Amino acid sequence: MKSDSAQKSYTVKEATVKLMQFCAYRDRSQKEVEDKLNEMRMIPAAQEQIIIKLMQENFLNEERYARSFVRGKFRIKKWGRIKITQELKQRQISSPIIKIAMTEIEESDYLNTLKELAEKKIRLIKEPDPYKRRQKLSNYLLQKGFEHHLVYTTAEEISDRF
Missing domain, CATH: 1.10.10 (Arc Repressor Mutant, subunit A)
Known part of the structure; x- marks a missing residue:
């Protein structure tokens, strides 16, 4: 059994690099990044610093994530607008961004x-x-x-x- 003290701790720099890789793999929502940072046991001040850095360097972009999500769920899963909107809201994407993302559907x-x-x-x-x-x-x-x-x-x- 692993004790809490045995869990790896990260510096802000290490966590930032790890999260850059996490975001580079596929578009992520800010909530996914926050969940990952909580999993890594980062303190709130460090989390905020890392999220700002990811946004500044365009690794984290809610609009891009939402547009990609809408395209994928519509084209691949054949979901309608209502289901897509509900899923984005569940992922804590703001209404204005959802509205913009829905323009991906002709x-x-x-x-x-x-x-x-x-x-x-x-x-x-x-x-x-x-x-x-x-x-x-x-x-x-x-x-x-x-x-x-x-x-x-x-x-x-x-x-x-x-």
């Missing part, structure tokens, strides 16, 4: 993705009752984080064709 791509997801899902739903089919499709799209009005319009349109 409206036409968004609607096409919603339709593609709906068409793919409706084929997998084996429910014979059209009302229940539409309900299952709507629930799936809402769970993915798409807006209610878009989901219901799309579900109605798609379920009528299949």
